[in-house]
Amino acid sequence: MKYGIAIFPPKKIQDVANSYRKRYDPHYALIPPHITLKEPFEAEDNKIKEMVPHLKEIAKETNPFDIEINKVxxxxxxxxxxxxxxxxxEVIMTINEKLEAKLPGKSEHSYVPHITIAQKLSDDEFSDVYGSLRMGGxxxxxxxxxxxxxxxxxxxxWTVYETFVLGEG
Amino acid sequence: MKYGIAIFPPKKIQDVANSYRKRYDPHYALIPPHITLKEPFEAEDNKIKEMVPHLKEIAKETNPFDIEINKVxxxxxxxxxxxxxxxxxEVIMTINEKLEAKLPGKSEHSYVPHITIAQKLSDDEFSDVYGSLRMGGxxxxxxxxxxxxxxxxxxxxWTVYETFVLGEG
Structure with a gap:
């Protein structure tokens, strides 16, 4: 099975993200707006139960934190x-590092915390949409x-298997 | 906010359900295949944290259980x-009764554990699809x-807020 680890940010941020994703992101219907914490990775079905204790530990070591979104x-x-x-x-990158160390699959890209709102655009569409989104704040x-x-x-x-509450595990 | 409580059954069942939902259920993209445990209900945003202890308690009181699907x-x-x-x-109805007792919102319908695979069909489409699905097992x-x-x-x-593991809470 393919697994992923992500934050669903609070509803207000998800609603803003969806207002763009609806038009510009073909993954709109596959998963709610999210901050990917670790790139999707393959693992056997029975490995999921082994991942849970690691994820609980990482959640327990991390306190709830504030995020800000000011620009695209x-x-x-x-x-x-x-x-x-x-x-x-910082906090998100630390979670990412811990996940990379404890779980299968290594990412090929350097990690940047983000919420995708548009993808698979043509070059022209990209220029238009990005230009106009950068103007607003x-x-x-x-x-x-x-x-x-x-x-x-x-x-x-994507279906949620389990939630990990920060500070609790 | 509107809240809901549901079981996402194991992947195999979700994949079978989606093979029908894709064609026959306009809610296909809004939520993964699920067994509704309590009809969606309105509650204030800050009430969600008060619900969690009740849900943990109900999860803790319930052991994991097998389900079978033999027909539509x-x-x-x-x-x-x-x-x-x-x-x-039985087990699912017991969870439903506990949820109805502990959480806001009363259902107007009698409760039947189910996974919807088609809805909002025209009468003709309904007859065709239901007839053919009843033939198969x-x-x-x-x-x-x-x-x-x-x-x-x-x-x-729908976005998952929290998962409750049976036998653990």
Whole structure:
């Protein structure tokens, strides 16, 4: 099975992200708006129970933290993806490092905390959308207090297996 | 916010359900295949933290249990919905009763454990699809060991807030 680990940010941020994802992200219907904590990875079905204690430990070591979203950024020219930049990055990057150390699958990309709101755009569409989104600003500040272990169904959509509450595990 | 409580059955059952939902259920993209444990209900945003201890207690009191799916059934003539019948019903009905007693919102319908695979069909489409699904059989048997508390986003889709593991809480 393919697994993923992600934060679903509080509802207000998800609703803002969805207002763009609906038009610009073909993954809109596959998963709610999220901050990927570790790139999706393959592991056998029975390995999921072995992952849970590691995830509980990492959650327990991490206190709830505030995130701010003030602007968009982009992964161009690597891909035409546009994302909400999540700041500060430190706590999230620390969780990512711990997950990379404890779980299967190594990411090929350097890790940037982000919420994708547009992807797989044509070059022209990308220029238009990115140009207009950079003109506007965002003022979102919310507390993150949990993350999720998910698995992917055959249709490409994601189901939550378990929630890990920060400070509790 | 609108809240819901549901079981996401193991992946095999979800994949079978999605093969029908994709064609026959307009809610296909809003939530993974699920057994509703309590009808969606409204409650204030800050009430969610008060629900969690009740849900933990109910999860702790319930042991993991096996479910079987052998056939489809329907809510017609009330609505043109078709569902996978989940048996045995007893454990799930007990969870439903406890949820109704502890949480806001009372259901107007009598409770039947089910996984919806088709809804909002025209009368003709309903007759065709239901007729053909009743001819075939299902042979699914899996273990359920957790349920989820979800909230609804502005676009109608559902995000998991927290998972409750049976026997643990």
């Amino acid at each position: 950024s982009s992964f161009a020219p690597v891909t035409n993806a546009i994302y909400l930049k999540v700041e500060p990055a 965002f003022e979102l500040k919310e507390t993150v207090d949990r993350f999720q272990l998910l698995y992917q169904l055959e249709n490409g959509s | 059934s329907s809510f017609a003539p009330v609505t043109n919905a078709i569902y996978l019948k989940v048996e045995p019903a 299902f042979e699914l048997k899996e273990t359920v060991d957790r349920f989820q508390l979800l909230y609804q986003l502005e676009n109608g889709s």
